[in-house]
Amino acid sequence: MIGAAFFSNGPVQVALIIGGGAALVSAVVGVFTVLRGQSFAGHALADISSAGGSAALLFGIRPLAGFLAMAALGAGGMEAIGARQIRERDLVTGIVLGAGLGVTALLLYLDMTTTSASGAANTVMFGSMFAIAPSTIPLALGVGALALAMTAALYRPLLLIAIDPDLAAIRGIDPRLIGLAHLLVLAIAVALSAMTIGAILSTALLIGPAAAALRLATRPGTAILIAAAIGLCATWGGIALAYDSFYWTPGHGWPVSVFVVMIVLAAYLAAGPLGTALARRRMAGS
Amino acid sequence: MLTLSSISVAFAGRTILHNVDFTLAQGSFCGLIGSNGSGKTTLLRTILGLVKPDRGTVDTGGHEIGYVPQKIQLDPFMPLRARDVVALGLDGNRFGLPLPSAARRRTVDAMLTAVDATGFADRRVGDLSGGQQQRIMIAHALVRRPKLLLLDEPLANLDLRSVAEVVSLLHTLSFEQRITVLLSAHDMNPLLPVMDRIVYLANGSSVSGTVGEVVRGAVLSRLYGYHIDVIRVHGRVLVVAAGGEDGLDADIACEPVHVTQIR
Numbered sequence: 422m423i424g425a426a427f428f429s430n431g432p433v434q435v436a437l438i439i440g441g442g443a444a445l446v447s448a449v450v451g452v453f454t455v456l457r458g459q460s461f462a463g464h465a466l467a468d469i470s471s472a473g474g475s476a477a478l479l480f481g482i483r484p485l486a487g488f489l490a491m492a493a494l495g496a497g498g499m500e501a502i503g504a505r506q507i508r509e510r511d512l513v514t515g516i517v518l519g520a521g522l523g524v525t526a527l528l529l530y531l532d533m534t535t536t537s538a539s540g541a542a543n544t545v546m547f548g549s550m551f552a553i554a555p556s557t558i559p560l561a562l563g564v565g566a567l568a569l570a571m572t573a574a575l576y577r578p579l580l581l582i583a584i585d586p587d588l589a590a591i592r593g594i595d596p597r598l599i600g601l602a603h604l605l606v607l608a609i610a611v612a613l614s615a616m617t618i619g620a621i622l623s624t625a626l627l628i629g630p631a632a633a634a635l636r637l638a639t640r641p642g643t644a645i646l647i648a649a650a651i652g653l654c655a656t657w658g659g660i661a662l663a664y665d666s667f668y669w670t671p672g673h674g675w676p677v678s679v680f681v682v683m684i685v686l687a688a689y690l691a692a693g694p695l696g697t698a699l700a701r702r703r704m705a706g707s
Numbered sequence: 708m709l710t711l712s713s714i715s716v717a718f719a720g721r722t723i724l725h726n727v728d729f730t731l732a733q734g735s736f737c738g739l740i741g742s743n744g745s746g747k748t749t750l751l752r753t754i755l756g757l758v759k760p761d762r763g764t765v766d767t768g769g770h771e772i773g774y775v776p777q778k779i780q781l782d783p784f785m786p787l788r789a790r791d792v793v794a795l796g797l798d799g800n801r802f803g804l805p806l807p808s809a810a811r812r813r814t815v816d817a818m819l820t821a822v823d824a825t826g827f828a829d830r831r832v833g834d835l836s837g838g839q840q841q842r843i844m845i846a847h848a849l850v851r852r853p854k855l856l857l858l859d860e861p862l863a864n865l866d867l868r869s870v871a872e873v874v875s876l877l878h879t880l881s882f883e884q885r886i887t888v889l890l891s892a893h894d895m896n897p898l899l900p901v902m903d904r905i906v907y908l909a910n911g912s913s914v915s916g917t918v919g920e921v922v923r924g925a926v927l928s929r930l931y932g933y934h935i936d937v938i939r940v941h942g943r944v945l946v947v948a949a950g951g952e953d954g955l956d957a958d959i960a961c962e963p964v965h966v967t968q969i970r
């Protein structure tokens with residue numbers, strides 16, 4: 422079943438590369454997103470970016486460009502409305518999300534009525550891992566590398582702000598500016614994963630691996646490595662299982678997203694008891 | 708070391724601080740005392756430059772300031788060991804990944820020793836007790852060796868023993884390294900043995916001086932604008948508002964610890 426044919430299959434190769442890249446970026450960025458309490462913003466940006474995906478189908482531009490532009494616009498909108506408290510931030514996120522979904526609905530409707538892309542909603546919402554154009558690879562990897570580099574740059578200021586924003590402010594760091602920069606990185610991460618496993622499930626790749634890792638790690642670097650490992654395993658495992666599923670139900674395979682999400686969920690559920698056991702061992706050791 | 712001259716701060720037209728003046732000499736240990744909402748946090752944030760005063764000036768002599776904010780919320784899942792928090796005090800404002808460095812590690816270790824935190828340096832901060840977390844935040848604030856340390860209610864939510872431990876730690880640090888400490892609290896009693904100056908906030912105004920000069924019925928009555936008695940019992944100070952029908956601030960009447968209303 423999984424053998425040479427799997428690895429020499431063109432769409433599978435593209436899926437492994439772009440899916441892996443998206444999973445890696447999402448997991449790394451997700452650690453800070455969870456720490457900053459911005460899971461909802463991450464989910465909202467994924468949904469909003471799908472408006473860009475629908476627009477790309479409509480106007481015949483590169484899907485990734487559409488996803489990215491719309492996610493960045495959403496991030497900018499959230500920041501422009503502005504909010505100081507977390508509760509208020511959730512409201513702003515909700516408002517921007519509502520607007521974004523309205524636009525998505527319109528664009529998807531137009532996609533389906535004015536173009537021949539009958540599976541538009543499917544593609545945008547559930548991703549199209551096996552239908553990504555190989556020409557997308559350079560742009561996707563470049564954008565992903567940019568997101569990782571920005572996260573590395575913001576690493577210490579983000580941690581300092583997570584302890585207390587005033588502690589960053591007295592050291593000459595503007596917490597708002599850093600927050601906006603992180604929001605843009607978040608937009609890139611979700612745009613990448615929205616395009617691959619779909620807007621609806623990209624939250625799973627952003628939040629799941631990070632949440633599991635935070636139950637296990639005592640250091641930020643370790644948390645990032647664990648999250649990245651879980652994200653990659655889930656995505657590559659999901660691709661392999663989806664490929665294999667063509668043999669389970671003759672005629673059609675299962676969507677990659679289902680497997681990805683199930684692996685992530687399993688990792689998160691396993692991390693709980695594992696984390697408790699690790700903490701107990703640390704306590705006994707110290 | 709630190710001089711505030713006629714500082715006034717208003718939020719949305721409401722005056723929070725009005726003409727606050729005081730000076731601290733190097734090495735002094737000063738309590739900033741006031742009830743909830745009296746403006747302690749606002750005053751500390753003004754000194755730090757986080758709040759722009761509407762009038763007046765703050766002179767810190769160009770010294771770097773260490774700061775321990777009020778109510779640090781350390782998420783239990785925050786993937787930071789106690790030593791990581793201290794290290795972020797050293798270079799948390801830098802961009803890029805921290806490179807392992809022996810010098811950095813030595814500095815952090817020395818600070819952990821200074822606050823007596825070596826025993827839990829590798830534990831996750833979220834798992835530490837309130838008193839342990841407070842020590843770590845003090846180490847975070849002091850790791851760059853500032854000569855001025857501001858702490859916002861570091862004794863709140865600590866049990867009596869931890870209060871005594873944190874107070875004596877701060878006193879030792881202040882004494883040995885000649886660090887000027889300005890520490891806010893709503894109850895002055897735990898600080899009486901160590902503080903040589905006091906800034907008392909009420910009604911947006913302040914009085915400052917030694918404890919003997921400030922904590923007196925006549926002085927506090929003028930500050931609050933109605934009759935106040937200062938009672939000393941068993942080595943403790945009680946600040947008591949007598950009568951108190953007219954002009955009694957709601958926030959003062961509700962303050963259970965240092966103002967008790969007697970009918």
Ligand SMILES: Nc1ncnc2c1ncn2[C@@H]1O[C@H](COP(=O)(O)OP(=O)(O)OP(=O)(O)O)[C@@H](O)[C@H]1O
Pocket residue numbers: 718719723741742743744745746747748749750777893
């Ligand atoms: N950013 C702000 N905008 C508007 N009002 C504010 C702001 N910050 C503080 N205040 C108000 O200023 C007053 C003083 O607040 P502050 O936090 O300085 O008091 P505090 O003495 O530190 O109180 P506590 O003991 O509860 O910490 C309060 O009435 C508060 O509501």
Ligand SMILES: [Mg+2]
Pocket residue numbers: 747748749777859860
């Ligand atoms: Mg306060």
